[in-house]
Amino acid sequence: MKRLHHLDDLARIIDTGGSHLQTRTLGEVDCLGQRMPVLTVSLGNPDPDLPAVGFFGGFHGLELIGAEVVLAYLRNLCGRLAWDTTLHRQLETVRLVFVPLVNPGGMLRGTRANPNGVDLMRNAPVDSAEKVPWLLGGQRISPNLPWFRGGPDRPMETENRAVCEIVSLELLPRRFSVSLDCHSGFGARDRIWFPYAHTRRPIEHLAEFHAFGALAQWYPELQEDAP
DSSP states (O other): OOOOHHHHHHHHHHHHHGGGOEEEEEEEEEETTEEEEEEEEEEEOOOTTSOEEEEEEOSSTTOHHHHHHHHHHHHHHHHHTTTOHHHHHHHTSOEEEEEOOSOHHHHHHTOSSOTTSOOGGGOOSOOOSSOOOTTTTOBOSOTTSTTBOOOTTSOOOHHHHHHHHHIIIIITTSSSEEEEEEOOOOSSSOOOOOOOOSOSSOOTTHHHHHHHHTHHHHOHHHHHHOO
């Protein structure tokens, strides 16, 4: 039976982190005769008054590098927990939340969509207030066409409900939180995007988002070290 080795990698990382980690199964999906979990791993101070950072990967099953980057960072942190006192002091002031494999079924099948043929980045109960490009902006015609949003009367997919659950529990209640969703690269260089597809109206804190996205331009060494 074909296995998703990324799930095995995550299990080994969790073993390395031991009692420093809090893990939770947010949902399960069926794929190729297997029941696959959507797992979250958290570490650091759970105090809701402290900031939190979320790391997500694997929304698109064929973009493996995003999931691998998130796994690599989590692996690095867990490997340092045994000896790095500076890291422990840092973790006293922040909460780190990881969902490295949002779409394990799509990753196993090697498809952008999940096993139901739904593009998780187009699957939401909110419709755009603006005109969107045909198909590319999401379509409800058929899962056999790309960018399928899911049926109009269907709830969000299990994977997206899992993401909403952990964001609501760990990120939104805090005075400050930020999340990073890792995908495959687009174009000739790495980029930090802050897409907001619902409307053309400028979002709150636009200036801060733009400054964050421009970090790589201000510090070229970040681009050189980027995976």
